[in-house]
Amino acid sequence: MSVPRGKLALPELAEMKGRGEKIVMVTAYDAPGARFAEDAGVDIILVGDTAAMVVLGHEGTTVPVTMDEMLFLTRTVARAARHPIVIGDMPFGSFQVSDEKALENAIRFVKEAGADAVKLEGAGPSLSRVRTIVEAGIPVMGHVGLTPQSATMLGGFKTQGKTAEKAQRLVDDALALEDAGSFSVVLEAVPAPVAAEVTRRLSVPTIGIGAGRDCDGQVLVYHDLLGLTEGHLPRFVKRYANLSREIRDALEHYAEEVRAGTFPEDEHTYEMPEEELERFSSKSPSAARPNVQTWLAIINEPTIRSPRPVSDRPLRKRSFP
Numbered sequence: 537m538s539v540p541r542g543k544l545a546l547p548e549l550a551e552m553k554g555r556g557e558k559i560v561m562v563t564a565y566d567a568p569g570a571r572f573a574e575d576a577g578v579d580i581i582l583v584g585d586t587a588a589m590v591v592l593g594h595e596g597t598t599v600p601v602t603m604d605e606m607l608f609l610t611r612t613v614a615r616a617a618r619h620p621i622v623i624g625d626m627p628f629g630s631f632q633v634s635d636e637k638a639l640e641n642a643i644r645f646v647k648e649a650g651a652d653a654v655k656l657e658g659a660g661p662s663l664s665r666v667r668t669i670v671e672a673g674i675p676v677m678g679h680v681g682l683t684p685q686s687a688t689m690l691g692g693f694k695t696q697g698k699t700a701e702k703a704q705r706l707v708d709d710a711l712a713l714e715d716a717g718s719f720s721v722v723l724e725a726v727p728a729p730v731a732a733e734v735t736r737r738l739s740v741p742t743i744g745i746g747a748g749r750d751c752d753g754q755v756l757v758y759h760d761l762l763g764l765t766e767g768h769l770p771r772f773v774k775r776y777a778n779l780s781r782e783i784r785d786a787l788e789h790y791a792e793e794v795r796a797g798t799f800p801e802d803e804h805t806y807e808m809p810e811e812e813l814e815r816f817s818s819k820s821p822s823a824a825r826p827n828v829q830t831w832l833a834i835i836n837e838p839t840i841r842s843p844r845p846v847s848d849r850p851l852r853k854r855s856f857p
Contacts, residue, residue, distance in 0.1 A: 541619040544579055546653070546675055546719055549621075552579075552752070553741040559753025561743050562761070565591050565609045569758055570616035578620050580743075582655065582755060583610040585625045585685070590759040598684045599628045603641055606630075607649045614650030623677055624651035628685040631656050631665050638665040642674050655722065657683040659709035663716045670717030678713035680706055681747065682725035695725045695746075703730045710734045710742075722755065723747040725772070746772030 552559055561580035564570045565587050573581050587609055588594040588601035610624040624645035631638035638656070645651040653675035656662055666676045681696045697706040707730070710721050720741045723731045728748025735742040735751050744751030756773065759765045763778035793799035808816075 543652070544619055544621050546621065549579070549720060549741050550739070553739075559741055559743065561753055561755035563755070563758045564613050564617075565758070567612050567616040570613040570620075570622075573758075574617055574619055579753070580623060580755075581613055581617050581620045582623045583613050583625055583651070584757065585627045586757050588627075590757060590765060601627045603627060603630050603644065607644060610645060610649035610651050621652045622650065623653045623655050624649055626654050626656045631662070635664050635668040639668050639672055639674075642669045642676075643672070646674055653677060653719070655679055657685050659712050663712055666713060666716040666718055675719050676717060677720045677722060677743075678710070678716075678718035679722040679724065680709045680713065680726075681723050684724075695727065697726050697730045703727070703733075706730060707734050707737065710738060714738050714740050723751060725770075746770060 549559060559580065560578050561582055562573050562578050563584040563586060564573050564581045565583060570581055583606065585598040585601050585606065587605070588598045589596065591609070592601060592605065594600045606624060606627050610622065614622045626638070626641060626645070630641040642654045645654050654669065655677040656665060656669075657679045659678070659680055662678075666678065669676050682694065697703040706726060710723070713721050718740060720743055721734070721738065722743045722745065723734060724745045724747065726734075726744075726747040728750065731742065731744055731747035732750035741752035743753045743755050745755050757765070760769060760773045761776050763775045764780050764783075766780055769775075790799070
């Protein structure tokens with residue numbers, strides 16, 4: 537019997553970067569997803585605010601997901617993930633107000649949901665949030681490039697850092713996040729050469745999503761890579777399965793068998809000892825209870841009703857304006 541691996545130590549990620557070993561990160565939003573990721577040997581599970589779109593049904597935005605919803609989802613993942621590092625994604629509104637509010641919500645992720653670390657988007661004002669949270673003893677993953685919570689200000693879900701000036705700003709933001717104490721930085725929708733430069737200059741690992749192969753690790757959304765998401769997908773998504781078709785086929789097959797009366801079959805039902813069945817039948821004699829055909833005959837049998845006596849309706853007073 538194999539002994540379960542212990543929790544991956546956070547400093548091991550930097551050591552993996554030093555050894556040139558790629559870091560594998562994936563999102564998950566429930567216990568089954570966390571178990572699958574664990575069994576696959578994934579290093580980091582991000583309970584992403586993408587849950588707003590892929591789990592909670594919001595269209596094209598991560599903004600609506602709440603702290604309470606994120607805590608619930610993170611809690612279910614943390615229960616099932618033994619080895620991977622579990623990161624709670626701080627939703628919109630949970631850290632923008634103040635350093636104190638950001639710390640308060642980061643503590644909730646660790647204390648109430650069992651997260652090992654938190655992730656928050658952006659640099660600039662977010663730098664003081666990162667410092668405050670790290671100084672309290674909670675590890676923080678940074679996130680630059682396309683930051684979905686502020687996609688409207690960025691002009692939509694578009695590649696970031698495509699001009700020399702913007703590319704340099706992105707590099708500076710990543711360096712500032714490392715200086716603020718981030719143990720890793722996500723680079724989303726960034727030109728590959730820019731991501732490669734950020735990765736070269738940072739001592740902490742970079743995790744790419746649409747940022748090329750030179751990042752220290754990669755992350756994809758669970759539903760995207762498994763083919764559970766339908767419709768238009770970002771260019772950086774690679775589908776490793778088409779589970780949406782398989783799930784739909786299975787549900788259609790189930791519905792057909794139920795309607796046809798072919799499910800459940802004998803192998804899906806339970807029996808009882810013959811002597812007990814005889815005793816049960818003797819206590820509930822079928823002769824004493826009409827069968828379906830008898831009930832139908834009773835219901836459909838014409839009934840002769842005596843006419844109701846006709847009487848004048850009582851006069852009612854009516855008021856007029």
